[in-house]
Amino acid sequence: MSLPTGLMTELIGRELEAAVLRERLRDPAVRLLTLTGRAGVGKSALAAEVVRETAGEFARVEVADVAADAARSGAGFTLPVLPDGPGRILLVLDGCDHEARPVAAAAAGALAADARVAVLATALEPLGVYGEQLLPLGPLPLPAPGSREAADPEELREVASVALFVRRARDADPSFALTLENAEAVAELCTLLGGLPLALELAAGRLRLYPPHLLAARLRGRTTTLSGGPANAPARHRSLAxxxxxxxxxxxxxxxxxxxxxxxxxxxxxxxxxxxxxxxxxxxxxxxxxxxxxxxxxxxxxxxxxxxxxxxxxxxxxxxxGEGAALSAHAERYRQLVAAALSGLAGTQQARHLRESAAEAPNVLAALRRLRARGDGEAAAAMVLGCRVPWLAQGRLREGLEWCDEVAEPAGPPLPEALRARITDMSGVFALALGDPQEAVRRHRRALALGKNVGDRRQNALVSAHLGAALLRAGDAPGARAVLVTALSALEAMGVSGGAASAAASLAAVLRADGDRRKALELLERSEEAFRRIRDGRGLAGTLRISAALALEGDEPDRADAALREALRLYEAIGERTELPGLLEEFALLLLRTAPAQRPRTVRLLAAADTLRGRTGAEVADEWRSEAERARTELSGRLDWTDFAVAWAEGVRMSAATSVAEALSAPGPSRRPAVSAAAEAQSLTPRQVQVALLVAEGLTNRHIAARLDISEWTVVNHVRQVMRRLGCSSRVQVAGAVGRWA
The missing domain is CATH 1.10.10.10 (Winged helix-like DNA-binding domain superfamily/Winged helix DNA-binding domain)
Structure with missing residues (x-):
C-alpha cells in the first residue's frame, strides 16, 4: 500500500527535511516518529518519498491510511498483521488527525513497544505518546519582503516556494516562464499563500486562465476560492476551502x-x-x-x-x-494601542515603541481604514497624529502625507479646527521629508493660520519650529532664523523640552549656515543635553549630525566620526529609515576624506544610501546630495571599473541593518595610520607584493598558486598577511591599495 500524495508528484525545497527524516528512520533507537504540520504542508508527500528511498533497508514496510480508514469505519483503522522473524519493520500511519487521533495514538504506542518496529506517523499535532519524537514541517521559504530577490527572476527562482510554483505552472502551461514582468506578481502570490505547497500547486494550475498579476488580485482575501485538485486526491486536498x-x-x-x-x-x-x-x-x-x-x-x-x-x-x-463587529473591535484595539504608545515615543521606551509600531504597521493601517469606512473622522485623525513619529521612522512618507490629506477633509462632519491644524502641520513635516520644502512651508503656514483661531500657544510654537526648519531647507535662512528664535523662546518658557530641543537644533543649523559657529555650538550643546535627558534617541541623532558637520568645518574629524557613529547606533536601535540614507552618505563622505584606503567601503555605503532612499522617497539636503554625486564620480575614476561595480552591487544588496554594521566596522580616524602608497608597498615582502598584484588582477587563490608555483595554502597565508598589513578587509580593498601604488 502506498501513501496518498495528493498533488505532490515530486519534492521541491524539502531536501533538508528529507535528509533528517531518512537519518531518523535509520536510527534503531527511534521507535515512534511523528511528522507534524499544517494541512497541505506536504507531510504525506515527504513521508512517501523518504519511505520509497529507504524501503530496502527494512525487512518489511506497511502503510495504513488512517484518515481514509477512519472516514470509512467512523473511528478506527485496520492494523496490518506483523510477521514473526528478524529484521526491522517500518509501519507508516498517515493522517492521524481528529477523531482518528486517539485510536492512532494508542496503536502507535502499542506498536512502538515492539523492538523490531519503527512507526512513522503524520499528523496535524503530536500524538502525545510517551517516547514520541517529533519532526515539524513548515511551509516553504518565502521571498524576503522588500528585498531585491522579490523582483529579480534569477534570485527569485532560488526561493523554494517560487521554485515549486514555477514547476507546477510549467506543468499547467509549458510556455510559462518567470520573467522581469511577472516576477513581482509571482512573489506576491507565494507570499499571499504563505508558502503552503498545496495552495501553491492549486494556484499554479489557475495560470491557464489568469496571468500572475490578475490571479494575485483575485486571491487577496479569498484564497479559499482555489480548487481543482485531482479526483484521486483526498477530499481535503481538492480545494483550499x-x-x-x-x-x-x-x-x-x-x-x-x-x-x-x-x-x-x-x-x-x-x-x-x-x-x-x-x-x-x-x-x-x-x-x-x-x-x-x-x-x-x-x-x-x-x-x-x-x-x-x-x-x-x-x-x-x-x-x-459578525465581520463588521470584529473589524470595529480590531480598529478600537489598535486605536487604543497607538494612543497608549504616544507618551513613550520620546523617552526610555522610544526604541521599543518604535520597533513594535513597525511590526504592527499593517494592522494600524487596517484599523485606520475601518475608522474611515465607518465615518469616525475624529478617531481616524487622532490615530494618524499618533502615527507621526513611527511613520517618519519607518520611512512611510508618501503614505503618511496621503493619510494626513485624507483625514483632514473627512466625508462626514468636519474636524474641529484644532485637530485640523495639527493634521495640517503634520502633513508639512512629511512634505519636507519628501524633499518639497516649499510645499512644507505652505502647509505649516496654513496650520499656523488655523491654530491662531484656536489660541493654542504650545501647538503654535511647535508649528513655528517646524516652519523654521522648512524655511531653512527652502533657502530662506533669515526667515528661518526669525521664526525659530521666537519659537525657541516660547517653547522654553512653556517647558516643552522636546520641542525646544528640536527648535534649538534647527536654529543651530541656521547659525551654521550664517557662519556663526560659536552660537551654533552653544545651541547644539543645549539641544543634545535636553535630548539625552528626555531619552529621545531620534532627536539626539539629528542633533549629532549637525554637530558632526560643524566639527568637520573646524577640522575635527575624530569628533565628527564619534558623533556620526553614535547617530548610526541610535538610528539602528529605533529602526529609523527616513533619515538613515542621509546619515550613511554623511559618514561615507567623512570616510572618503579621512581614509582613502576605505574607498570600496565608501562605495558600498553610498550605494546602500541610494537604494534605501529609493524605498522611502526620503530626501537629503542639496549640499550633501551634490557632495555625494561628486564622491561617486571621484570613486568611479579612482577605482578600477570592475571594482567599483562590484562594490556598488554589494551596497545595493545591503539591508538597512547591514549598511549600519558596514559603516560602524570602518576604522576610526585615530586608528587609521597615515601611510603613503610607497610605504604600503614597502611593508610587504617581495612575494607578498607578487600575490597582491595578482589579487588585483582578479586571480583566485588557485590561479595564483599555479602562476607562482606554490601551494594554494601558502597563497591563502600570503593573502591574509597582505590584508592585515594593508588594513584591508576584502580582496576588493587589496586591489584598491595596489591601484594606489601605480
Missing amino acids: ALAEWSCRGLDPRARALLGRLSVYEPGFGLAAAGPEAEAGVEVLLDRGLVVVVGEERGELRLAVPEPLRSYGRAELAESG
Whole structure:
C-alpha cells in the first residue's frame, strides 16, 4: 500500500527535511516518529518519498491510511498483521488527525513497544505518546519582503516556494516562464499563500486562465476560492476551502470564535494586540497550526492566521453577520494601542515603541481604514497624529502625507479646527521629508493660520519650529532664523523640552549656515543635553549630525566620526529609515576624506544610501546630495571599473541593518595610520607584493598558486598577511591599495 500524495508528484525545497527524516528512520533507537504540520504542508508527500528511498533497508514496510480508514469505519483503522522473524519493520500511519487521533495514538504506542518496529506517523499535532519524537514541517521559504530577490527572476527562482510554483505552472502551461514582468506578481502570490505547497500547486494550475498579476488580485482575501485538485486526491486536498474546513474540524467553539476574531488581524500581530483574554485560546490554536509564529520582536512573538484559514475565518464571520463587529473591535484595539504608545515615543521606551509600531504597521493601517469606512473622522485623525513619529521612522512618507490629506477633509462632519491644524502641520513635516520644502512651508503656514483661531500657544510654537526648519531647507535662512528664535523662546518658557530641543537644533543649523559657529555650538550643546535627558534617541541623532558637520568645518574629524557613529547606533536601535540614507552618505563622505584606503567601503555605503532612499522617497539636503554625486564620480575614476561595480552591487544588496554594521566596522580616524602608497608597498615582502598584484588582477587563490608555483595554502597565508598589513578587509580593498601604488 502506498501513501496518498495528493498533488505532490515530486519534492521541491524539502531536501533538508528529507535528509533528517531518512537519518531518523535509520536510527534503531527511534521507535515512534511523528511528522507534524499544517494541512497541505506536504507531510504525506515527504513521508512517501523518504519511505520509497529507504524501503530496502527494512525487512518489511506497511502503510495504513488512517484518515481514509477512519472516514470509512467512523473511528478506527485496520492494523496490518506483523510477521514473526528478524529484521526491522517500518509501519507508516498517515493522517492521524481528529477523531482518528486517539485510536492512532494508542496503536502507535502499542506498536512502538515492539523492538523490531519503527512507526512513522503524520499528523496535524503530536500524538502525545510517551517516547514520541517529533519532526515539524513548515511551509516553504518565502521571498524576503522588500528585498531585491522579490523582483529579480534569477534570485527569485532560488526561493523554494517560487521554485515549486514555477514547476507546477510549467506543468499547467509549458510556455510559462518567470520573467522581469511577472516576477513581482509571482512573489506576491507565494507570499499571499504563505508558502503552503498545496495552495501553491492549486494556484499554479489557475495560470491557464489568469496571468500572475490578475490571479494575485483575485486571491487577496479569498484564497479559499482555489480548487481543482485531482479526483484521486483526498477530499481535503481538492480545494483550499475543504483544507481549511478539515483543519478546523473538532475545534472547541470558543477556540473557533477566537480564530474568527483573529482572522481580521493582519499577519504579524502581537499577542498583546490580540488582548489578554486571547492568550489561553491562542495556545490551543498554535498547537493545531491554526495560528503560526511569523517572527519575534524584543521577546514578543508575532503571530498570524495563515491562509487559507484567514480567508475561511473571514468568510464564516461574514456569513454569520459578525465581520463588521470584529473589524470595529480590531480598529478600537489598535486605536487604543497607538494612543497608549504616544507618551513613550520620546523617552526610555522610544526604541521599543518604535520597533513594535513597525511590526504592527499593517494592522494600524487596517484599523485606520475601518475608522474611515465607518465615518469616525475624529478617531481616524487622532490615530494618524499618533502615527507621526513611527511613520517618519519607518520611512512611510508618501503614505503618511496621503493619510494626513485624507483625514483632514473627512466625508462626514468636519474636524474641529484644532485637530485640523495639527493634521495640517503634520502633513508639512512629511512634505519636507519628501524633499518639497516649499510645499512644507505652505502647509505649516496654513496650520499656523488655523491654530491662531484656536489660541493654542504650545501647538503654535511647535508649528513655528517646524516652519523654521522648512524655511531653512527652502533657502530662506533669515526667515528661518526669525521664526525659530521666537519659537525657541516660547517653547522654553512653556517647558516643552522636546520641542525646544528640536527648535534649538534647527536654529543651530541656521547659525551654521550664517557662519556663526560659536552660537551654533552653544545651541547644539543645549539641544543634545535636553535630548539625552528626555531619552529621545531620534532627536539626539539629528542633533549629532549637525554637530558632526560643524566639527568637520573646524577640522575635527575624530569628533565628527564619534558623533556620526553614535547617530548610526541610535538610528539602528529605533529602526529609523527616513533619515538613515542621509546619515550613511554623511559618514561615507567623512570616510572618503579621512581614509582613502576605505574607498570600496565608501562605495558600498553610498550605494546602500541610494537604494534605501529609493524605498522611502526620503530626501537629503542639496549640499550633501551634490557632495555625494561628486564622491561617486571621484570613486568611479579612482577605482578600477570592475571594482567599483562590484562594490556598488554589494551596497545595493545591503539591508538597512547591514549598511549600519558596514559603516560602524570602518576604522576610526585615530586608528587609521597615515601611510603613503610607497610605504604600503614597502611593508610587504617581495612575494607578498607578487600575490597582491595578482589579487588585483582578479586571480583566485588557485590561479595564483599555479602562476607562482606554490601551494594554494601558502597563497591563502600570503593573502591574509597582505590584508592585515594593508588594513584591508576584502580582496576588493587589496586591489584598491595596489591601484594606489601605480
